[in-house]
Amino acid sequence: MATRFTKSMARNIFFGGSLFFFLLFLALTFDTNQKLPKRDNSQNLTASVIHGKKLWETNNCIGCHTLLGEGAYFAPELGNVYKRRGPDFIKAWIKSQPTGVPGRRQMPQFNFTEQELNDLVEFLKYTSEINTNNWPPNIEG
Amino acid sequence: MQYQSQAVAKPYFIAAIALFVGQIIFGLIMGLQYVMGDFLFPEIPFNVARMVHTNLLIVWLLFGFMGATYYLIPEESETELFSPKLAIITFWVFLAAGVATVLGYLLVPYASLAKFTGNDLLATMGREFLEQPLPTKVGIVVVVLSFIFNVVMTMLKGRKTAISLVLVLGLVGLAVFFLFSFYNPHNLVKDKYYWWWVVHLWVEGVWELILGAILAFVLIKVTGVDREVVEKWLYVIITMTLITGIIGTGHHYYWIGAPAYWQVWGSVFSALEPIPFFMLTIFAFNMVNKRRREHPNKAATLWALGTGVMAFLGAGVWGFMHTLAPVNYYTHGTQLTAAHGHMAFYGAYAMVVLTIISYAMPILRGRAANSNKAQVVEMWSFWLMTVAMVFITLFLTAAGVLQTWLQRISTTPMSFMATQDSVAIFYWMREVSGVVFLIGLIVYITSFFIKGETKAS
Numbered sequence: 001m002a003t004r005f006t007k008s009m010a011r012n013i014f015f016g017g018s019l020f021f022f023l024l025f026l027a028l029t030f031d032t033n034q035k036l037p038k039r040d041n042s043q044n045l046t047a048s049v050i051h052g053k054k055l056w057e058t059n060n061c062i063g064c065h066t067l068l069g070e071g072a073y074f075a076p077e078l079g080n081v082y083k084r085r086g087p088d089f090i091k092a093w094i095k096s097q098p099t100g101v102p103g104r105r106q107m108p109q110f111n112f113t114e115q116e117l118n119d120l121v122e123f124l125k126y127t128s129e130i131n132t133n134n135w136p137p138n139i140e141g
Numbered sequence: 142m143q144y145q146s147q148a149v150a151k152p153y154f155i156a157a158i159a160l161f162v163g164q165i166i167f168g169l170i171m172g173l174q175y176v177m178g179d180f181l182f183p184e185i186p187f188n189v190a191r192m193v194h195t196n197l198l199i200v201w202l203l204f205g206f207m208g209a210t211y212y213l214i215p216e217e218s219e220t221e222l223f224s225p226k227l228a229i230i231t232f233w234v235f236l237a238a239g240v241a242t243v244l245g246y247l248l249v250p251y252a253s254l255a256k257f258t259g260n261d262l263l264a265t266m267g268r269e270f271l272e273q274p275l276p277t278k279v280g281i282v283v284v285v286l287s288f289i290f291n292v293v294m295t296m297l298k299g300r301k302t303a304i305s306l307v308l309v310l311g312l313v314g315l316a317v318f319f320l321f322s323f324y325n326p327h328n329l330v331k332d333k334y335y336w337w338w339v340v341h342l343w344v345e346g347v348w349e350l351i352l353g354a355i356l357a358f359v360l361i362k363v364t365g366v367d368r369e370v371v372e373k374w375l376y377v378i379i380t381m382t383l384i385t386g387i388i389g390t391g392h393h394y395y396w397i398g399a400p401a402y403w404q405v406w407g408s409v410f411s412a413l414e415p416i417p418f419f420m421l422t423i424f425a426f427n428m429v430n431k432r433r434r435e436h437p438n439k440a441a442t443l444w445a446l447g448t449g450v451m452a453f454l455g456a457g458v459w460g461f462m463h464t465l466a467p468v469n470y471y472t473h474g475t476q477l478t479a480a481h482g483h484m485a486f487y488g489a490y491a492m493v494v495l496t497i498i499s500y501a502m503p504i505l506r507g508r509a510a511n512s513n514k515a516q517v518v519e520m521w522s523f524w525l526m527t528v529a530m531v532f533i534t535l536f537l538t539a540a541g542v543l544q545t546w547l548q549r550i551s552t553t554p555m556s557f558m559a560t561q562d563s564v565a566i567f568y569w570m571r572e573v574s575g576v577v578f579l580i581g582l583i584v585y586i587t588s589f590f591i592k593g594e595t596k597a598s
């Protein structure tokens with residue numbers, strides 16, 4: 001580095017540059033928030049979906065599965081499982097766990113009520129209708 | 142040790158290493174569950190092991206950052222710590238909270254844990270990396286705030302260097318962005334959008350300030366290079382970090398419901414994120430080449446150089462590999478993500494903590510450096526762990542490439558579970574590398590107990 005470039009110049013560029021790009025980030029975030037209602041399926045955030053999301057969280061489903069590609073990579077993507085399997089399959093699947101097949105990855109039994117199963121399915125349906133720019137590439141997730 | 146109060150760093154370092162061991166054991170459990178699905182089921186389901194593995198990682202890194210700060214702030218400020226007593230109290234509070242949280246994960250079903258700990262008051266749990274119960278999250282905030290208070294008070298009464306300023310900025314940023322973990326809107330898209338303000342703005346933002354400051358401190362000490370030069374480098378590196386990394390957050394906004402323009406913003410800016418990591422490597426090698434003294438602690442120098450190289454590989458190279466939107470479309474949420482996550486976390490943050498421990502621990506134990514014998518053992522552990530991590534990354538990369546191909550690109554895509562079965566061989570090899578990593582960690586710990594001739598500090 002040239003000797004003319006002093007430490008205090010470096011510091012000023014640091015503060016100025018960081019501040020500028022942080023403000024730009026806030027501006028993009030503001031714009032994103034304006035555009036979200038057209039994409040995020042929030043018109044379908046019913047009480048049932050909201051309760052389904054809570055069940056999703058309090059049972060730590062994300063600890064094995066991905067949801068829109070984020071989470072753990074141990075078990076299938078569930079952002080599009082509603083489209084892949086449909087509501088009845090999903091409920092029957094959750095109810096019949098664990099499979100107990102020797103050596104196969106196991107999913108716990110959560111003892112959900114029928115109402116809770118419905119709410120979870122509603123949450124997965126809502127998720128599958130978010131505009132994700134066509135991700136995942138195919139139905140297998 | 143120049144200042145008595147630097148001694149508070151010692152328990153922090155010891156706790157960090159102990160929790161690191163726990164992290165690796167649970168990693169190995171999960172690695173086995175990847176290929177023997179019913180291993181330890183239902184006693185320790187995969188999701189529980191995963192929470193323990195990742196949360197222990199975060200907690201031990203935080204212990205490491207705090208220990209590093211308590212060690213270097215008095216020396217940088219040329220004054221005793223404002224309150225060593227507060228530092229010891231927060232140590233025990235943080236350790237107790239961490240241990241209680243992990244025991245909660247292991248002993249109580251997660252849904253019950255959520256109910257008992259007030260998740261109904263404010264739902265924050267059940268999101269990746271942010272699984273901690275509400276009291277733990279509040280505890281983290283309290284501990285970090287009291288820690289920052291202690292550090293800032295120390296700085297105010299002493300010399301203010303660029304290294305301590307950058308370190309404190311990083312720590313304040315860490316605290317501020319953690320507050321977003323309390324924001325969990327019902328709207329899943331917004332939930333995910335702001336979740337990244339914790340995760341991405343930590344590891345690709347403010348934590349890099351902490352990383353840079355710690356590395357700069359150790360490099361000044363072991364090379365004796367002029368502070369002006371080191372600190373100028375530090376500013377340039379962290380400038381590049383924040384101007385690329387903040388907008389670079391966009392590489393997580395491609396497919397979660399955010400507008401499509403993030404594919405452009407995210408790709409362009411995150412593609413530049415490797416630059417600061419590359420500069421960090423050049424910086425470390427440059428300083429060591431220009432060294433003005435031969436510090437007796439060779440192991441610390443090795444860790445410092447290793448941090449530069451491995452952070453660049455894990456974050457820079459492996460990050461770049463999947464960061465452009467057209468690539469990420471196919472690789473998003475696959476074993477490639479896991480490969481990158483491992484090498485980046487190890488190469489940047491685990492290694493920088495091990496660097497400062499390697500430098501500071503001998504001094505805290507009353508000598509400038511460990512005996513030659515102990516250093517040789519420590520350097521063996523460096524190579525064992527680092528090479529094992531390289532192989533873990535390579536095997537996960539192979540699994541990820543195949544997974545992407547079979548499940549996402551192929552004209553006859555296979556199901557997730559069928560794909561997993563076809564790449565199982567790579568998971569076995571990852572597990573073997575994991576065992577080597579554990580051996581390296583055991584060798585590392587034994588190096589602390591090896592005696593031999595040493596010079597007083």
Ligand code: HEM
Nearest residue numbers: 072073074168169171172478479482483486487491575578
């Ligand atoms: C013996 C060595 C290790 C083994 C066998 C191992 C295994 C695993 C497994 C199986 C997962 C879960 C992947 C999934 O969600 O499906 C995981 C996650 C993770 N591990 Fe490790 N691990 C090891 C060491 C480490 C080390 C040393 C670090 C960092 C210093 C680390 C950091 C992480 C992180 C950050 C995640 C979350 C990754 C993500 O979300 O993409 N692990 N590990």
Ligand code: HEM
Nearest residue numbers: 344392411414456460461463464473474478482485486489
């Ligand atoms: C030390 C710095 C870094 C660390 C510790 C780190 C760690 C991680 C982790 C743990 C994840 C997985 C998050 C999850 O579970 O969903 C991740 C994802 C990702 N990282 Fe990094 N990272 C670092 C730097 C970088 C850099 C510099 C780049 C780009 C050049 C990058 C690009 C990405 C991308 C694109 C993803 C998303 C992968 C996906 O779509 O599944 N990372 N990182």
Ligand SMILES: [Fe+2]
Nearest residue numbers: 341345390392
């Ligand atoms: Fe990121």
